[in-house]
Amino acid sequence: MQFKFSPTWLAGLAAVSLLVWACGPTETEPTSMRALEASDFGSVDGQTVALFTLTNDSGAKVGIIEYGGIVVSLEVPDRDGNVGDVVLGYDTLDAYVADTPYFGAITGRYANRIAKGRFEIDGTAYELPVNNEPNSLHGGIKGFDKVIWKGTPTASGDGVEMVYVSADGEEGYPGELSSKVTYTWTDDNELQIDYEATTDKPTVINLTNHSYFNLKDGGASPILDHEMMINAGMYTPVDATSIPTGEIASLDGTPLDFRTATAIGARIGDDHEQIGFGAGYDHNYVLNRDDDALSLAATVYDPHSGRAMDVLTEEPGVQFYSGNFLDGHHVGKGGVAYQHRSGLCLETQHYPDSPNQPDFPSTVLRPDETYSTSTVYRFYAR
């Protein structure tokens, strides 16, 4: 568009100049710390991996790398304004490549379990690697958490877009799948994750983020004092291999009911078959919702630091995993050995094993459709 000089425009400019002159800038005016930096986080298979650091106007930060689209750090203030990293992870790329329980990663093509690594679409059977006996977990041996995504800053400058094209047949899944995951870090300390994908053949998809949170100290101590609220009255009970039985059961009277905020540790040792199967909490909650709009799935609060996190999602479920398989052998950031239950995950998702459960919401994506879903992790202190 061409800018035309007109008397009205000149009068407008004069008025604006006057306003600018009258209002400042003054020395006390707060300056935004908003920034987006890209740096080198190392290389794997001869490919360099960039680290994007997003800083919002108050100085709170998120670090995301191209390997696995991993959120490597998330620094937010406690109730006294002390900034601390609230996610578990490593200092180096080599450590992520060597051994990670999906710290911070995008999990896919199918997050969570598919029974015996088998499913059918339109009568055609597909077989996936069994990497979590006897099931397929989190997209297989080399899932989306272990591939290199191509990162680009978003046009608005407050986010990063990660793109990955998964070949037809990769890890046994049909169809070439083009995925885009956009991370946006807002001035309200919200990490918004928008997932999008298209396929050239019918396939199944279930993408999530596998961050382990510890709002107190980033993983130096257990999360058992964290108070959890999950906005769900129902869940999908599992068998001994963590595959849903197909039932959508009430949480009434169970130690898995978190409709009222309760310390995670309060009932985790209860004698309940489902807690036994999960070795703690490792269950999919069927979220209470009226429609598929972004709505509150869970709130976690750490009474020590005052930090809180709301999880909002468009997904029908959330897997609450209380870090039951952490056992101290992952030595993470700053040399901290992550002990049993030192981090918790809230993985927004479709229900586990949906490809084999006709009564669960469908996870089939067809060539004429676009997969599109959003989740927000919002941080604050009280």
Ligand code: GLA
């Ligand atoms: C998910 C699963 C857990 C476990 C972790 C990774 O949350 O549900 O059982 O496999 O991932 O260790």
